Amino acid sequence: MTDVVVIPRATISRLPVYFRVLMELSHMEVSLVSSDELAARSGVSSSQLRKDLSYFGEFGIRGAGYDVGFLLQKIREILGIHREWRLVIAGAGKLGTALARYSGFAQHGLEVAALFDIDPGKQGKMTGKIPVLPMEDLTGFVQEHDIQIGVITVPAQAAQGVADLMVRAGLKGIWNFAPVRIEVPDDVIVQYEDLVVGLLTLSHHLSRRMR
Amino acid sequence: MTDVVVIPRATISRLPVYFRVLMELSHMEVSLVSSDELAARSGVSSSQLRKDLSYFGEFGIRGAGYDVGFLLQKIREILGIHREWRLVIAGAGKLGTALARYSGFAQHGLEVAALFDIDPGKQGKMTGKIPVLPMEDLTGFVQEHDIQIGVITVPAQAAQGVADLMVRAGLKGIWNFAPVRIEVPDDVIVQYEDLVVGLLTLSHHLSRRMR
Structure with missing residues (x-):
């Protein structure tokens, strides 16, 4: 009954790490891995690992460890990456283009299909293989290309307008x-x-240490 | 005894939102705010707000609401932004320069002092008012300019080397x-x-809805 479980964000935040480690093991043709080894390679404690994976039912094979392929498949399903997601990014500034170029997405079945910007100077350019299109083309593009997710990287004062456009699309x-x-x-x-949250979390911990 | 409390990341993630709303109220010369209003403006439930703030002791004035100035000061302290933090960013690519330009940092007392890159083509340029310097100057710069935090935006294979450099600095x-x-x-x-975690969290929730 995994579809009634809401997985904590903290656990979800570790799944891509486990996923990456498991992918490496898979490339090395390792088919079984102990919880201790998987935990060590992922940089978490064994108890944390077992707790995280326990949200998804019984994964371990008692005495033998985890089946790498099965675990990869389960994490894919949990993260919704057993399917492809197609995204558009509104805002072709530094952040938008950094996201469009980010290699981590493709590896998880996330495809950036296009960037959109109101600036004619940015339109018509390519970010890698991804076109930058006029903002007014967003609705048509979303409907023609089976897009599910919109990413907003425009300035704060333009965000609601872009969100409205995405909802209408x-x-x-x-x-x-x-x-x-x-x-x-x-x-x-x-x-x-x-983006400031991670840095504030870090400064919170640093200031506790530095007192 | 706030220094023995470890605040959950989920709560910390909402503090910048409360902080921003309180700053707006402060600019409007509002000095007292009810938990219902602060919650509504922050986009959370009142019970969530009260729970989050309860980590930090007794903030509310019974029957009158929260003192805006006092709450701002407490959140500043909790987030370690009662003091200034100075950062350097290693990697002057799209992500590094997007972070350097990110306006949210200054507002929280976080100052990006310099970017560093190994690419001579990027060195010597400015990102706004922030210089891009050769990577080998990082140690000297950190020691001369009282830097506390290093940000790594270089490719994965270069990250450990940069981390070692930051630790030595x-x-x-x-x-x-x-x-x-x-x-x-x-x-x-x-x-x-x-960066993929937020998107995987979103796709996890989307795929549950779309089943």
């Missing part, structure tokens, strides 16, 4: 990097990404 | 965007930032 998932809350209908999921 | 906090574990001494804190 039929996108059901929005990943918002603009440092502002956006209003969307209930059937649209917004994931906020504030 | 005396940095005690590293914010790592490279999708790879790095080894550091126990007195150095590493915060991992994997």
